[in-house]
Amino acid sequence: MHTSFEVPVLSEEVREALERRRPVVALESTIIAHGLPRPRNLAVGAELEALVRAEGAVPATIAVVDGVAYAGLDKAQLERIAGGEGVRKLGHRDLAPALATGATGATTVSATAFLAARAGLRVFATGGLGGVHREYAQTQDESADLALLARTRITVVCAGVKSILDVPATLQRLETLGVGVLGYGTERFPGFYLASSGEPVEWTVHRPQEVAAVMAAQDALGGPDAALLVANPVAEAEQLDPRVHDRVLAEALEECRARGITGQAVTPFLLEFLVRATGGASLEANLAAVRGNVALGARIAGAWAARP
Numbered sequence: 001m002h003t004s005f006e007v008p009v010l011s012e013e014v015r016e017a018l019e020r021r022r023p024v025v026a027l028e029s030t031i032i033a034h035g036l037p038r039p040r041n042l043a044v045g046a047e048l049e050a051l052v053r054a055e056g057a058v059p060a061t062i063a064v065v066d067g068v069a070y071a072g073l074d075k076a077q078l079e080r081i082a083g084g085e086g087v088r089k090l091g092h093r094d095l096a097p098a099l100a101t102g103a104t105g106a107t108t109v110s111a112t113a114f115l116a117a118r119a120g121l122r123v124f125a126t127g128g129l130g131g132v133h134r135e136y137a138q139t140q141d142e143s144a145d146l147a148l149l150a151r152t153r154i155t156v157v158c159a160g161v162k163s164i165l166d167v168p169a170t171l172q173r174l175e176t177l178g179v180g181v182l183g184y185g186t187e188r189f190p191g192f193y194l195a196s197s198g199e200p201v202e203w204t205v206h207r208p209q210e211v212a213a214v215m216a217a218q219d220a221l222g223g224p225d226a227a228l229l230v231a232n233p234v235a236e237a238e239q240l241d242p243r244v245h246d247r248v249l250a251e252a253l254e255e256c257r258a259r260g261i262t263g264q265a266v267t268p269f270l271l272e273f274l275v276r277a278t279g280g281a282s283l284e285a286n287l288a289a290v291r292g293n294v295a296l297g298a299r300i301a302g303a304w305a306a307r308p
């Protein structure tokens with residue numbers, strides 16, 4: 001049995017940045033291990049870290065390697081996660097068994113947000129959150145991301161929720177759960193591969209400093225912890241063609257149903273189907289969204305670290 005009680009173990013760079021109140025951005029690893037095709041995923045993992053650095057912040061990619069949770073991976077650890085073999089998908093509830101059994105796994109938004117907050121990190125960038133699936137009435141499939149974000153004070157920069165989901169239902173759940181949503185430079189909730197999901201957002205901000213001010217107001221208010229979502233749309237020029245999106249998504253959902261795919265396998269299956277069926281166009285839109293979020297996350301972390 002493994003017993004490492006520093007959870008997560010911080011890389012030297014992350015520890016130093018936290019001590020000096022320098023900006024740090026948490027990054028998830030499920031997108032690397034289970035959300036992107038190999039071998040491109042390893043290059044993307046490294047590229048996202050470089051993007052954070054280019055914006056003057058320190059990246060803290062989070063994952064579990066051999067039963068130890070880390071914030072800030074070295075090259076060999078990132079390679080392990082991107083390698084795929086035996087790399088599990090870990091939600092928040094999977095962390096305890098993974099640590100206890102010495103497992104290796106990539107962390108989803110729920111596990112990453114939990115570990116990041118535990119390490120004292122306040123800003124986390126990803127692609128699209130999990131949420132309520134379109135077949136919810138039959139499957140009760142709602143990502144654990146939502147419940148965890150409802151009780152974790154962390155700012156998550158995302159391109160909305162994955163468009164494979166029931167977006168209006170997910171927005172409704174976020175409201176019920178008390179998770180704040182800010183549109184970044186938009187009055188429409190982003191649609192992950194698409195710049196807009198068509199759904200409205202109640203609050204719009206335009207600068208990282210405004211996000212930091214909302215975070216400070218959350219702290220001043222106190223009360224139960226909840227996350228703040230910064231919904232940052234992919235640029236229209238980089239989005240997936242909406243007609244292609246709608247057609248291919250319908251095929252993907254049909255195939256998922258026909259094959260009886262359920263549980264943790266649903267999201268990776270749908271994402272991979274879209275990559276194949278769009279000849280890689282969905283992958284480019286996905287990457288553009290993630291890059292934009294990571295760069296914005298670094299700037300928000302900068303504004304947060306510079307607060308008075």
Ligand code: PSU
Pocket residue numbers: 028030031034035036107108109110126127128129130131142143144145263264265266267271286290
């Ligand atoms: N965003 C992406 N690609 C991904 C994910 C997010 O661009 O693969 C991952 C996140 O880790 C998110 C997870 O937490 O998908 C949701 O999975 P599920 O629906 O099984 O909870």
Ligand code: MN
Pocket residue numbers: 141142143144263264266
């Ligand atoms: Mn699920």
